[in-house]
Amino acid sequence: MSEQMSPADRAKYAAAHRAAAFVEDGMRVGLGTGSTAAWLVRSLGQRQRDEGLRFRAVPTSQRTAEQAREEGIALVTLEEAGWLDLTIDGADEFDAEFNLIKGGGGALLREKIVAAASERMIVIADIGKEVGRLGAFPLPVEVIPFGWQATQRLIEETLEAADVLGREVRPRLAGGQPFVTDEGNYILDLHLGRIGQPRRLAMVLNQIPGVVENGLFVDICDMVIAGYADGRVELR
Ligand code: 5RP
Numbered sequence: 001m002s003e004q005m006s007p008a009d010r011a012k013y014a015a016a017h018r019a020a021a022f023v024e025d026g027m028r029v030g031l032g033t034g035s036t037a038a039w040l041v042r043s044l045g046q047r048q049r050d051e052g053l054r055f056r057a058v059p060t061s062q063r064t065a066e067q068a069r070e071e072g073i074a075l076v077t078l079e080e081a082g083w084l085d086l087t088i089d090g091a092d093e094f095d096a097e098f099n100l101i102k103g104g105g106g107a108l109l110r111e112k113i114v115a116a117a118s119e120r121m122i123v124i125a126d127i128g129k130e131v132g133r134l135g136a137f138p139l140p141v142e143v144i145p146f147g148w149q150a151t152q153r154l155i156e157e158t159l160e161a162a163d164v165l166g167r168e169v170r171p172r173l174a175g176g177q178p179f180v181t182d183e184g185n186y187i188l189d190l191h192l193g194r195i196g197q198p199r200r201l202a203m204v205l206n207q208i209p210g211v212v213e214n215g216l217f218v219d220i221c222d223m224v225i226a227g228y229a230d231g232r233v234e235l236r
Helices: 007-020 035-051 062-070 108-116 148-160 198-205
Strands: 028-031 056-059 086-089 121-126 139-143 168-171 186-191 211-214 223-227 233-235
Touching (some): 007 121, 028 035, 035 086, 056 062, 108 139, 148 168
Parallel strands (some): 028 056
């Protein structure tokens, strides 16, 4: 950890470094995506070099796969792994019930599949990601490119009936073009402000034709490791 790191990065590093200690020899581990998960991959690479730790990992994005390869971490597909002992991933928001918003980095689909195929999911986050109620962070929804505008309209109609504050739906762009996920899909970001019933909203969104998956993680996370800028961590 360097002195030049921002307070948020110091907090992310602290959480990720602590979570790396949960990985044991021989485990099959899901590796998340994002800046916090990147600290985790570094810490795990370090543990391999320092302690001879050996485990196999399923990455949740091409980005994470590349970084893990550079760290010398053995990668397998989810099919090869069969089932995972543990997944460690970041989050954009978490609440007291461990409901999450994920997908700020656009990897929510693989992240949800990998976490759901794991015995245990640990979320690593700087304490600033904790919220009383989810929804200030725009909720990412992964949609099929075919007819995505129609899917957007259906989502907007659905939001009118849901317990949410805002209803603005914006296609995510990258360089003026639609952002394309690792699975070749698009992302719509839902600016909701407040999500009253995350479980219900997650179910309703996934029933809309064209929606592949949404970034609400309900009943998936088992533990949150929250990091502080001074290096402290809280295990919840
Ligand atoms: C990527 C994610 C990330 O875990 C989430 O966006 C948090 O990212 P970061 O650790 O960079 O704050 O869900 O799809």
